[in-house]
Amino acid sequence: MQEFAQQIINGISVGSIYALIAVGYTMVYGVLQLINFAHGDIFMVGAIVSFYAASRRIQPAMPWWLHVVILVAIAAGFIVPVLLGKRWQAALRRVLPFIILYLVLTPTLYLSSVISRSGRLPDSSWAMAGFALLLAIVTCGSMGFVIERLAYRPLRDKPRINSLITAIGISLLLEFGGQHRSVFGPTPQPYPADMVPGIHKHLMLPGIIVSRVDVLIVGVTLFLMAVLTYIVLKTKTGLALRAVSYRFDTAALMGVNIDRIISFTFVLGSCLAAVAGVLYSVKYPSVEPLMGLLPGIKAFVAAVFGGIGNIAGAVAGGLILGLVEVLVVGYLPGGSQYRDGVAFVILIVILLVKPSGLLGKHVVEKV
Amino acid sequence: MSSRKSDTPPPPQASGAAVGAAIAPSRQVLPASSTASLLRSIRLNAAIPIALALLVPISWFVEGERFGAYNQRIVMLIGFNIIMAVSLQLINGFSGQFSLGHAGFMAVGAYLAAYPAMTYSHRLADPAACLLFFVSLAIVFAIAGFVLLGLFLLIRKTRQIHPSVPMSLLIVLIVWVLTDFAKGSSFAPDSRPAIYIWTHAVALLVRMFDWLIQVGTSPAAAISHAMPEVLQKPLSYLVLIIGGGLCAGIVGLVVGMPALRLRGDYLAIATLGMAEIIRIVIQNSQPLGGALGLTGIPKYTDFVWVYGGAIITTIVIWRLAYSAKGRAIMAVREDEIAAAAIGINTTRQKVVAFMVGAFFAGVAGAMYGLHERSITPTTFNMTKSIEVVVMVTLGGLGSVSGAILAAIVLTLLPEILRNIGAEISDYRMIIYSALLILMMLVRPQGLLGGRELWPRRVAGKQGSRRGFPVQPVATEDRDDRQ
Numbered sequence: 122m123q124e125f126a127q128q129i130i131n132g133i134s135v136g137s138i139y140a141l142i143a144v145g146y147t148m149v150y151g152v153l154q155l156i157n158f159a160h161g162d163i164f165m166v167g168a169i170v171s172f173y174a175a176s177r178r179i180q181p182a183m184p185w186w187l188h189v190v191i192l193v194a195i196a197a198g199f200i201v202p203v204l205l206g207k208r209w210q211a212a213l214r215r216v217l218p219f220i221i222l223y224l225v226l227t228p229t230l231y232l233s234s235v236i237s238r239s240g241r242l243p244d245s246s247w248a249m250a251g252f253a254l255l256l257a258i259v260t261c262g263s264m265g266f267v268i269e270r271l272a273y274r275p276l277r278d279k280p281r282i283n284s285l286i287t288a289i290g291i292s293l294l295l296e297f298g299g300q301h302r303s304v305f306g307p308t309p310q311p312y313p314a315d316m317v318p319g320i321h322k323h324l325m326l327p328g329i330i331v332s333r334v335d336v337l338i339v340g341v342t343l344f345l346m347a348v349l350t351y352i353v354l355k356t357k358t359g360l361a362l363r364a365v366s367y368r369f370d371t372a373a374l375m376g377v378n379i380d381r382i383i384s385f386t387f388v389l390g391s392c393l394a395a396v397a398g399v400l401y402s403v404k405y406p407s408v409e410p411l412m413g414l415l416p417g418i419k420a421f422v423a424a425v426f427g428g429i430g431n432i433a434g435a436v437a438g439g440l441i442l443g444l445v446e447v448l449v450v451g452y453l454p455g456g457s458q459y460r461d462g463v464a465f466v467i468l469i470v471i472l473l474v475k476p477s478g479l480l481g482k483h484v485v486e487k488v
Numbered sequence: 489m490s491s492r493k494s495d496t497p498p499p500p501q502a503s504g505a506a507v508g509a510a511i512a513p514s515r516q517v518l519p520a521s522s523t524a525s526l527l528r529s530i531r532l533n534a535a536i537p538i539a540l541a542l543l544v545p546i547s548w549f550v551e552g553e554r555f556g557a558y559n560q561r562i563v564m565l566i567g568f569n570i571i572m573a574v575s576l577q578l579i580n581g582f583s584g585q586f587s588l589g590h591a592g593f594m595a596v597g598a599y600l601a602a603y604p605a606m607t608y609s610h611r612l613a614d615p616a617a618c619l620l621f622f623v624s625l626a627i628v629f630a631i632a633g634f635v636l637l638g639l640f641l642l643i644r645k646t647r648q649i650h651p652s653v654p655m656s657l658l659i660v661l662i663v664w665v666l667t668d669f670a671k672g673s674s675f676a677p678d679s680r681p682a683i684y685i686w687t688h689a690v691a692l693l694v695r696m697f698d699w700l701i702q703v704g705t706s707p708a709a710a711i712s713h714a715m716p717e718v719l720q721k722p723l724s725y726l727v728l729i730i731g732g733g734l735c736a737g738i739v740g741l742v743v744g745m746p747a748l749r750l751r752g753d754y755l756a757i758a759t760l761g762m763a764e765i766i767r768i769v770i771q772n773s774q775p776l777g778g779a780l781g782l783t784g785i786p787k788y789t790d791f792v793w794v795y796g797g798a799i800i801t802t803i804v805i806w807r808l809a810y811s812a813k814g815r816a817i818m819a820v821r822e823d824e825i826a827a828a829a830i831g832i833n834t835t836r837q838k839v840v841a842f843m844v845g846a847f848f849a850g851v852a853g854a855m856y857g858l859h860e861r862s863i864t865p866t867t868f869n870m871t872k873s874i875e876v877v878v879m880v881t882l883g884g885l886g887s888v889s890g891a892i893l894a895a896i897v898l899t900l901l902p903e904i905l906r907n908i909g910a911e912i913s914d915y916r917m918i919i920y921s922a923l924l925i926l927m928m929l930v931r932p933q934g935l936l937g938g939r940e941l942w943p944r945r946v947a948g949k950q951g952s953r954r955g956f957p958v959q960p961v962a963t964e965d966r967d968d969r970q
Contacts, residue, residue: 156753275929282586285753286881287928289874293921301918414870421757452666462768465761472758473746 126329128451129444134335134404136443137342141397142420143427143435144349145390151366151430152386154281158288159268161417162295163261163391165410167398168312169305170260171253172408174237175316179256181234182227184303195219218270222263229259250317257395265391266384274380299410309409312402320403338400345396346436349389353432358385366430415461419446422468428481437479442467539799547791560791566899567794568856571801573879573895574888575848580877581885581938582809583841584821585748586756590849590876592743592763593736595868597850598857599776600625601732602785605724605858608701612786615715615724616708622731624700628693629738725788729797729854736850737843739766744842748835751824763873771865781864782857789859797855798892801848806888808844817841818886878924884934889941894934 142164149157173179195216202212233256236242242249272291276284300307314320317337324331353359364372365382373379401416402408423442427434442464450457471478549555550563572590579587604621605612643654665686712720747758771779808814817837819827828834857863879898883890902920927934 156757272925272929276932279932281752282885283928283932285586285756286877287925289877290921290924290928293874294918294925297917297921301915418760422761425754425757458772459768462765465765468761469747469758469765472750472754476750476754 123328124451128447130329130331130335132444132447133440134338134443135447136423136440137338138397138401138404138439139416139420139423139443140436140439141342141345141393141400142416143423143439144346144432145394146421146424147427147429147432147435148362148366148386148390150424151432152362152369152383153273153277153284155273155284156288156421157387157390158285158417159291159295160390160394161413161415161420162292162299163264163413164394164398164401164416165299165408165413166264166295167257167261167395168402168408168412169299169398169410170395171257171399172310172312172402174233174253174256175249175313177237177240179230179234179237181231183230188227191219191223195223218266222267226259226263244313245315245318247318253316254396254399257399258392261391261395261398262388265387269384269387274383296410296414305408305410307410309407309412312406312408314403314406317403334404338404341396341400345393349393349432352389358382362386419464422464425468426471426478428478431478431480434478434480536799536803540796543792543795543799546795550791562899562903563791564789564794564859566896567791567798568852568859569876569879569895569899570798570892571794571848571852571855572876573883573891574798574801574805575845575852576876576880577883577886577888577891578805578809578817578841579845580880581887581891582814582821583817583838584885585838585842586752587759587842587845588756588870588873588877589743589759589761589763589766590845591868591870591872592759592766593740593846593849594853594856594872595763595766595770595865596739597729597732597736597853598863598868599770599782599853600735600850601728601854602782602857602863603776604731605728605786606782606784609724610786612721612724612728612788614709614712615720615727616711617705618724618727618731620701620704620708622727622734624697624704625735627700628697631696632693721788725793725858728858729851732854732857733847733851736853737847739850740843740846741839744839744846748838748842760870760873763868764870767865767868777864779865781862781867783862785857785861785863787859787861789855794855794859797851801851802888802892805844805848809888813837813840821886878920882924882927882934884936884938886938887934887936887940890934890936890939893936893941 142160145160145163146157149155149160198216198219199209199212202215203209233252236252242252268291272287273284276287299305314334320333320337322333324333324336351359353362361372361377361382362385364375364377365379369379372382397416398413402412419442420439423438424435425438426442427436427438429435445467446460446463449463450460453459550560572594576587576590579585579590600622604618608614608617608621643657646653646657715723743759743762747755747762750758770776776782809817816827816832817840819830819832820834820837824834827837853868875898879894880891881894882898883892883894898920901923902917905915905919931937
């Protein structure tokens with residue numbers, strides 16, 4: 122019985138991470154009807170950025186050629202539309218977010234490098250953990266924004282399969298880019314999980330032992346879900362988000378700025394993925410560029426399981442998936458070999474039995 | 489539906505729609521029984537043996553000393569990739585069902601050809617033994633399949649009594665099996681009923697398989713010995729690749745029947761999941777070598793076989809795609825509801841496309857296994873599937889020649905980049921993926937975009953270069969969402 126309780130706790134903890142990633146999938150699917158394959162890799166970016174921050178290895182500046190590439194790209198993005206006959210104000214408005222992002226992120230990079238190298242933050246402290254988490258969130262948020270802007274927005278009125286292929290392309294780009302020597306390299310590296318103070322200790326409850334990692338993960342997830350619920354249900358942006366996901370063009374007629382809402386969705390989902398990435402690597406302290414692949418797919422399965430497009434469903438799906446996975450590993454003979462297969466079996470069963478998922482609505486195709 | 493563009497001449501009735509336009513010319517394609525068309529078909533059919541015969545002199549050059557082992561390897565890889573890409577083109581491009589699991593079928597073909605080649609037919613000298621393996625496999629799986637089908641039908645039958653009956657039956661069954669498994673891991677595993685039934689059923693099937701092989705071995709050996717020695721190797725190879733292909737095709741049928749009820753992104757994920765399941769099952773089955781894979785497979789595939797296979801694949805897919813049946817498949821791609829409304833059995837068309845595609849993927853896998861000498865499950869992972877999808881997409885969905893072109897370019901490109909310099913070789917996969925994104929942004933219809941490189945034969949309109957340059961893949965209009 123005690124073992125069973127331990128398994129359940131472990132399952133909830135794994136499931137919470139899946140839930141955090143799945144929410145990003147489901148929100149993007151809700152507004153865009155697009156499976157954002159790159160979402161699992163944004164999770165990976167979050168883990169790697171926090172790894173660099175916690176091990177004090179952030180470079181103070183990007184290589185010079187990257188500055189040149191970015192500046193040339195921004196200049197081209199402004200000049201080419203003007204030459205093609207667009208009004209310069211419109212062209213400027215399109216590149217303005219990138220200019221702001223560039224102007225904000227360059228000093229941020231320098232500042233964070235100084236902070237992480239100065240030694241002012243102790244190796245194992247909440248300040249260090251918070252710093253790493255914050256940096257991961259900022260990086261992933263801006264990355265989500267840029268990806269949506271550059272890769273998905275131009276394809277929004279094209280057949281959906283094009284966006285799907287682009288998403289696969291971005292996912293490959295992030296994975297292979299991460300495997301390059303100058304970014305991270307292909308070999309897994311140990312993650313400094315003890316940046317969170319006392320993470321290896323356990324809580325002794327009557328009957329069961331709970332590791333602090335699990336408490337941390339479940340606590341953070343609960344907090345973020347509360348925040349997310351507040352944003353979606355109580356704020357004006359959340360109302361707009363729901364409107365867009367309910368009906369795209371009608372929302373536009375009602376005065377909702379669709380582009381802004383979609384960007385917001387991507388940024389929000391990416392931030393949650395960043396948190397999930399940090400938590401995941403604290404639990405399993407090893408990072409590599411391909412680490413986002415399986416959690417990403419499993420989180421997608423969780424999103425489908427709960428009914429894609431439905432945030433509560435994604436959370437429920439993530440938890441159930443985590444539990445099932447842990448129980449299969451724990452109780453089936455040879456179950457650990459099938460750990461990664463479980464998610465796919467669940468996916469196929471749910472797609473065949475109830476494609477709309479646990480909480481999703483049944484959609485009838487009309488002519 | 490109104491938003492879909494069609495480059496075929498506008499149909500007289502305004503709302504006749506793309507499907508009507510795609511179906512109507514099908515009668516023209518079927519050759520009328522006149523002397524001219526007879527001559528034409530002879531000319532076409534003569535082209536195939538000529539092309540196949542041309543392979544022999546080319547192979548002297550490719551397999552010669554001067555060409556080099558490295559170049560030869562690349563040429564072979566291009567051949568495998570052409571078969572894979574063209575067969576996936578039928579699924580993704582023509583039937584519009586976006587499959588991300590092509591490597592799974594390749595794995596089935598590769599393993600089920602390599603295993604008998606190693607176990608039953610040493611040095612490929614025994615074609616009848618290879619055949620025996622596939623026949624026994626078919627018998628055993630047919631029996632298992634019928635039992636499962638019976639269970640399925642039983643559950644379905646009980647549904648007519650009351651909907652909750654099969655549900656509760658299933659739940660009881662699952663709980664029973666699960667608790668049994670849970671206890672079985674800590675007690676003597678054989679004493680629990682569910683485990684007992686499971687292990688003994690599997691053991692029975694395995695024993696039946698062994699028995700069939702045992703009974704058949706000596707007649708098979710006699711048949712093989714009676715054959716002239718020259719024929720033994722090619723025949724066993726043929727049996728192996730066709731057997732591997734058929735196994736993959738049947739897996740495609742089993743996978744496709746349920747999965748093809750899904751559409752679009754869901755299907756993509758489901759096929760991806762199925763391919764991963766196939767890979768994980770292979771990885772965990774000891775006779776197939778587990779995670780280490782099979783090594784010491786006899787090598788037989790050479791240039792002529794691969795490119796002969798590629799030519800035959802291309803011709804079969806081409807003839808299928810541009811036949812009356814192909815029109816039906818494409819109609820499903822254009823609009824499933826409209827296709828069903830004019831009397832096309834949409835599920836059937838999709839399954840046919842899926843099976844044929846899977847068959848050729850299995851053939852490619854079998855050839856690959858018998859060329860590489862060793863195969864591991866990781867060879868056939870998701871990256872491989874995505875690679876083929878990239879080829880099909882870059883070539884242009886719905887274009888056979890585009891798929892061939894893209895297979896050649898995309899196999900050569902990383903190698904060329906690797907040869908330019910050590911510095912660039914680090915970036916080659918990055919460039920590869922960036923190319924995919926750029927392609928989608930700049931020219932989403934792919935290199936050829938649903939057209940063909942060489943003229944397609946259409947009666948009355950000689951030398952039309954057009955395939956079906958309609959926007960591939962049924963996409964729902966945004967209004968359909970609620």
